[in-house]
Amino acid sequence: MRVAFSIILAFLWALPAAADDLRVTIHSARPFGYFVGDLIRAHVEILAPGDVTLSASSLPHPGPLGVSLDLRDVSVRVKAEGAHKRWDVDLVYQNFYVALDVRNIEIPSFELRFGDGTVTVPAWKVGVSPLREIAPAKQERPEDYLRPDTPMVFADEAPPKFLTLLFAILSSLVLAAVARDRAWPPFHQRRARIFSALAHRLAAQTRGGADASVLSLAFKSMHRAIDLANGASLLADDLPGFLSRRPEFASLKPSFDRFFSASRSSFFAVEGAPPADYSLAELLDFARALARRERAR
Amino acid sequence: MNNVSQAEQELAEWRERAIAFEQEIQKAVIGQARVIRLATICIFARGHVMIEGDVGVGKTTLLRAVSRALGGDFARVEGTVDMMPSDILYHTYLGDDGRPRVEASELLRLAKTLPVFFFNEINRARPQVHSLLLRLMAERSVTAFNQLVRFPYLQVFADRNMVEREETFELPAAARDRFFMEISMQAPTDPEARRKLVFDSAFQDVDALLERVKPGTVDYRRIGHVARTIQETVKASATLQNYVLGLWRGLTEPASVGISLPDVDVTTLVKGGASPRGLATLARAARVRAWLEGRDYLTPDDIKDVFFEVMAHRIFVDPIHALRGDEPVKQLCHAVFDATPVP
Numbered sequence: 001m002r003v004a005f006s007i008i009l010a011f012l013w014a015l016p017a018a019a020d021d022l023r024v025t026i027h028s029a030r031p032f033g034y035f036v037g038d039l040i041r042a043h044v045e046i047l048a049p050g051d052v053t054l055s056a057s058s059l060p061h062p063g064p065l066g067v068s069l070d071l072r073d074v075s076v077r078v079k080a081e082g083a084h085k086r087w088d089v090d091l092v093y094q095n096f097y098v099a100l101d102v103r104n105i106e107i108p109s110f111e112l113r114f115g116d117g118t119v120t121v122p123a124w125k126v127g128v129s130p131l132r133e134i135a136p137a138k139q140e141r142p143e144d145y146l147r148p149d150t151p152m153v154f155a156d157e158a159p160p161k162f163l164t165l166l167f168a169i170l171s172s173l174v175l176a177a178v179a180r181d182r183a184w185p186p187f188h189q190r191r192a193r194i195f196s197a198l199a200h201r202l203a204a205q206t207r208g209g210a211d212a213s214v215l216s217l218a219f220k221s222m223h224r225a226i227d228l229a230n231g232a233s234l235l236a237d238d239l240p241g242f243l244s245r246r247p248e249f250a251s252l253k254p255s256f257d258r259f260f261s262a263s264r265s266s267f268f269a270v271e272g273a274p275p276a277d278y279s280l281a282e283l284l285d286f287a288r289a290l291a292r293r294e295r296a297r
Numbered sequence: 298m299n300n301v302s303q304a305e306q307e308l309a310e311w312r313e314r315a316i317a318f319e320q321e322i323q324k325a326v327i328g329q330a331r332v333i334r335l336a337t338i339c340i341f342a343r344g345h346v347m348i349e350g351d352v353g354v355g356k357t358t359l360l361r362a363v364s365r366a367l368g369g370d371f372a373r374v375e376g377t378v379d380m381m382p383s384d385i386l387y388h389t390y391l392g393d394d395g396r397p398r399v400e401a402s403e404l405l406r407l408a409k410t411l412p413v414f415f416f417n418e419i420n421r422a423r424p425q426v427h428s429l430l431l432r433l434m435a436e437r438s439v440t441a442f443n444q445l446v447r448f449p450y451l452q453v454f455a456d457r458n459m460v461e462r463e464e465t466f467e468l469p470a471a472a473r474d475r476f477f478m479e480i481s482m483q484a485p486t487d488p489e490a491r492r493k494l495v496f497d498s499a500f501q502d503v504d505a506l507l508e509r510v511k512p513g514t515v516d517y518r519r520i521g522h523v524a525r526t527i528q529e530t531v532k533a534s535a536t537l538q539n540y541v542l543g544l545w546r547g548l549t550e551p552a553s554v555g556i557s558l559p560d561v562d563v564t565t566l567v568k569g570g571a572s573p574r575g576l577a578t579l580a581r582a583a584r585v586r587a588w589l590e591g592r593d594y595l596t597p598d599d600i601k602d603v604f605f606e607v608m609a610h611r612i613f614v615d616p617i618h619a620l621r622g623d624e625p626v627k628q629l630c631h632a633v634f635d636a637t638p639v640p
Contacts, residue, residue, distance in 0.1 A: 232635030267640040
């Protein structure tokens, strides 16, 4: 980030240098205002023909360049630019010159070898400044010369604890809802299968015989099972309402109608007489069909 | 055997006429199929009817249409706070010679040919008037001019305006019990019927509207006989009788059949009513409904269909719930049907 910032500033101040068809430009953050120990960042841009390559051995080596200037770091990047290549050499110098007044120091030149030719990056200068003490106002206590510590932050623990608790409860509820939806334990018990149980009971009754009293009892069992599924006693005229509330049974409407009509004639029209055209086997089939629809829910 | 098949054939013919009767009334009163069906049940059960509802929903039009379809005459009085029983029986006026005269009222004059006596806004009349009316309803006779006058075909249709409370006299429980049904009449909910009632000018001229109803679709003089035949012919099986007894038990002792209602203590809810007369009336109405449905036996659906209109006004709840209107009774009736198994 800092490098990028320097490069942007560099356009304020750039040193161009050219040799034959190689073009050299030096960019630096600023040409002045360096103190002892500061890093001086320079960015050398060389535009070279596409077919020549920078010889890495010609790059300057990090190390002391004089008594008061070190080269800290060198890095090279290359990028194609049309028929040319742009070589970017990033150099980091460190100034150790303890200046007593404002003056320029020289960053030495160096040569870079491209194929058979060489290009000289010229020497350039930066201004260094002395470090001068600024006398602070007289303080009575020595500790007053120090800047005060950052005040301590007192964190209130109650809201985070409350939020933790709240989110814990919410998470538990959501987990419970997911568990219920997916039928994970302890929600793995299935919904009561009223008609499956009825079909089992009727099948057992059928094996015991199929006289009129058995059929009458079976009809009553079927009525109780339908009442249970409806949540209230269901009369024949209430059937459309039931089928709209429980659409999974809607496809069995003809069977329902037949059953209710048979039940009506058996219990209310001719007392005690089983319906002539309705057998226990048909009732059992009806119960099984209901059980299948119930499971498909 | 021959008599039975003859009765059955007669009932089948009369059923067609009853359906035609309903259709005739529907020409004048639209969107009220249920109210018309209940009124038809009352007519063929020879019961007196209380119609209650908002002003302007068509109560009077319905009754006039019924009267026209039945043939016979139509008498009507308006309940007022200063009305006395004699106002119903006598017509007083000053003769040409300036002397006061007393003659028989319209009701008395038409006694022999009157199937519909319409008492408008019954709750505006005083209890003295109610007592006369109750006698008329119970015995179909009154004493006037020192003579017993009989009304062989009479059915009373009363109307109660529930909007106003001032200068009204609420009917006592015993009086309400004399009414066969209390039918609530609301504005129709069907948008098409509503549109017609508002924008079709035919529905704003009541007299022209009633012209559409064919007079005498059923003969009011034969209805007594038909009503008796219906009650004799339509069977109630033992299972159905047990079912009705179960309903009765549920009404009088709701807690014993496991009924519980939100915000209501069911053990103290019902204070009275649900009398043997009420249940007998229920069976009577249900038989007519079964006949209209084309059956010669009762089913629980017949009972359920007429239950609220026949029974609700005969069930008296703890006064603490009275302010909630008929809602607790309605809830109780629903709960009793939900809790009573069929068959």
